[in-house]
Amino acid sequence: MVYLTRKAEFSASHYYHNPEFTPEENRRIFGKCNNPNGHGHNYTLEVTVKGDVDSRSGFVVDLKQLKEILNREVLEAMDHRFLNKEVPEFVNRIPTTENLAIAIWQRLAPKLKAAQLHRVRVYETPDLFVDFYGEV
Amino acid sequence: MFSASHRLHSDEMSPEENVATYGKCNNPYGHGHNYALEVTVSGPIDESTGMVCNLGDLDGFVEREILEHFDHQNLNTLAEFAQAVPTTENLCAAIYDILQRGFTRAHLEKVRMDETMMNSFEYAGGAEMRR
Numbered sequence: 001m002v003y004l005t006r007k008a009e010f011s012a013s014h015y016y017h018n019p020e021f022t023p024e025e026n027r028r029i030f031g032k033c034n035n036p037n038g039h040g041h042n043y044t045l046e047v048t049v050k051g052d053v054d055s056r057s058g059f060v061v062d063l064k065q066l067k068e069i070l071n072r073e074v075l076e077a078m079d080h081r082f083l084n085k086e087v088p089e090f091v092n093r094i095p096t097t098e099n100l101a102i103a104i105w106q107r108l109a110p111k112l113k114a115a116q117l118h119r120v121r122v123y124e125t126p127d128l129f130v131d132f133y134g135e136v
Numbered sequence: 137m138f139s140a141s142h143r144l145h146s147d148e149m150s151p152e153e154n155v156a157t158y159g160k161c162n163n164p165y166g167h168g169h170n171y172a173l174e175v176t177v178s179g180p181i182d183e184s185t186g187m188v189c190n191l192g193d194l195d196g197f198v199e200r201e202i203l204e205h206f207d208h209q210n211l212n213t214l215a216e217f218a219q220a221v222p223t224t225e226n227l228c229a230a231i232y233d234i235l236q237r238g239f240t241r242a243h244l245e246k247v248r249m250d251e252t253m254m255n256s257f258e259y260a261g262g263a264e265m266r267r
Contacts (some may be wrong), residue, residue, distance in 0.1 A: 003258040003265060050260075053229070056148050057157050058221030063255060064159060073264045119267075133267065 009078035044123040051115035101132035138207035141168040177242035189242035
């Protein structure tokens with residue numbers, strides 16, 4: 001079994017707000033991230049898949065196909081978007097980096113055929129990242 | 137880090153299948169990468185040294201047995217790839233085998249190789265990796 005990791009970058013805006021909280025609670029819990037006009041990040045996504053090396057091709061997965069799946073399922077939907085308003089997963093869910101990693105996992109897992117999804121890592125900034133292994 | 141060239145081509149495939157599978161990597165004259173290698177070992181801390189293993193020993197082994205062997209070579213011409221396509225998957229496994237056979241001063245956990253800034257590969261002897 002070999003693990004392969006492909007990186008991608010996208011930029012998006014978001015804000016954190018829970019309608020069940022009072023305005024004061026929202027400000028206290030989410031701080032600057034509660035600014036209703038949003039703010040943005042350059043996200044770095046690392047997708048790790050695992051599988052046996054095909055004896056004919058020497059590949060775990062065709063990197064070109066993996067890149068196309070990442071582009072189609074994640075980047076086209078999220079790059080240069082306001083996550084709260086433009087990505088359906090976040091209409092009723094707060095677009096934290098935790099929830100972003102889960103949403104990306106759920107988008108990718110059914111699309112991968114040859115290899116199995118192992119980990120989704122999302123960097124919100126170079127100092128902060130989330131790992132998700134598919135176990136909610 | 138080491139730099140090497142390779143061409144992805146399988147004799148078991150037709151020319152058309154090779155191009156369909158490997159794309160630009162099937163270019164007959166090959167192409168190169170700067171490969172970044174990460175070796176992870178584990179073990180108990182030696183009480184007298186405070187070390188898992190002497191990094192000098194590990195560095196020396198990697199320099200002698202891996203970098204001198206692969207750096208500035210055409211991977212397709214090496215014995216490891218006489219029968220196998222020199223994908224980074226297979227390169228990872230070949231390097232893992234060299235370490236597993238020759239470096240006995242700590243337990244080998246995994247080998248990770250960055251082929252480009254966007255792609256990397258990890259191999260733990262076929263086992264599931266620790267998280």
